[in-house]
Amino acid sequence: MDELRRIDLNLLLSLHALLTEQHVTRAAHRLHKSQPAVSHALAHLRQVFNDPLLIRRGSRLEPTALALQLQRPLEQALLQLNGLLDAGGFDPASEQREFRLAMSDYGAQIVLPPLMRILRRQAPGIFLAVSQASREGMLAQLQDGETDVALGVFSEIPADLQAQTLFEEHLICIADRASLATPSGPGLEEWLHRPHVLVSMRPGGESEVDNVLGRMGLKRQIALSLPHWSAAAQVLAGTDLILTVSSRSAEPLREHPELVFFQPPLPIPSVLFQQVWHSRRQADPAHAWLRGQLMACCQSEA
Numbered sequence: 001m002d003e004l005r006r007i008d009l010n011l012l013l014s015l016h017a018l019l020t021e022q023h024v025t026r027a028a029h030r031l032h033k034s035q036p037a038v039s040h041a042l043a044h045l046r047q048v049f050n051d052p053l054l055i056r057r058g059s060r061l062e063p064t065a066l067a068l069q070l071q072r073p074l075e076q077a078l079l080q081l082n083g084l085l086d087a088g089g090f091d092p093a094s095e096q097r098e099f100r101l102a103m104s105d106y107g108a109q110i111v112l113p114p115l116m117r118i119l120r121r122q123a124p125g126i127f128l129a130v131s132q133a134s135r136e137g138m139l140a141q142l143q144d145g146e147t148d149v150a151l152g153v154f155s156e157i158p159a160d161l162q163a164q165t166l167f168e169e170h171l172i173c174i175a176d177r178a179s180l181a182t183p184s185g186p187g188l189e190e191w192l193h194r195p196h197v198l199v200s201m202r203p204g205g206e207s208e209v210d211n212v213l214g215r216m217g218l219k220r221q222i223a224l225s226l227p228h229w230s231a232a233a234q235v236l237a238g239t240d241l242i243l244t245v246s247s248r249s250a251e252p253l254r255e256h257p258e259l260v261f262f263q264p265p266l267p268i269p270s271v272l273f274q275q276v277w278h279s280r281r282q283a284d285p286a287h288a289w290l291r292g293q294l295m296a297c298c299q300s301e302a
Contacts, residue, residue, distance in 0.1 A: 014041035092123035134201035185262030195223030
């Protein structure tokens with residue numbers, strides 16, 4: 001505790017903002033302080049840690065090696081302190097806060113309708129900002145603090161992130177009924193030679209289907225790669241294309257008589273749809289409440 005007596009804890013908030021923004025003016029906006037006040041705080045922090053902490057590189061401030069070592073434990077300490085002060089005091093009805101979520105349009109159609117109904121009833125002061133990125137991009141955003149929760153199918157979760165499975169999903173194929181000889185779908189050889197639609201945030205992105213085929217020494221023919229689940233389904237009618245998607249995303253399409261649904265002609269393991277967050281958010285009561293609502297939404301939609 002002797003070391004704490006040497007520093008005003010408000011300086012740690014300034015340090016966190018400076019390391020996050022790497023810019024004095026933006027850090028001042030985040031802290032609701034003047035730019036000179038934040039510059040003064042940085043000068044004081046440099047004396048406390050006997051290190052420059054942030055070095056100017058053009059228009060931005062670049063953290064030193066010591067600053068990078070401090071960033072993660074500082075975030076965790078501030079969150080734990082905030083959780084201590086908020087213990088027993090979190091009230092969804094009075095919470096005023098923005099949460100940044102990352103998900104595909106598939107995740108959005110499952111999660112957002114029930115989640116927004118909950119928020120408008122129970123927590124009208126909570127605002128959601130939803131973005132979309134590749135799986136790798138979403139995980140990087142969590143690590144950088146740009147996103148609070150990412151939802152999707154992830155093959156590997158970095159050690160500094162936490163994950164919770166929201167539901168298990170299996171894949172199903174969809175095609176134009178007139179393009180198939182039988183409603184049960186083609187055999188493997190014909191399926192491989194038919195043109196396919198790949199849903200991916202970027203061309204050549206990771207796909208559970210292609211991972212399975214690769215392990216079998218096989219490859220399918222991709223005729224269209226695009227990042228939108230809904231648009232991918234709409235291009236099927238009147239073509240010979242095949243789309244392999246999560247079964248939940250296919251449900252709204254079952255009312256279209258021109259489309260037929262069939263099982264893939266090879267065993268594709270089911271996938272886990274997860275919510276992922278950084279460990280530094282673990283003790284945040286508002287964050288934990290939101291994660292609980294996300295879980296409840298997925299269970300209710302099962």
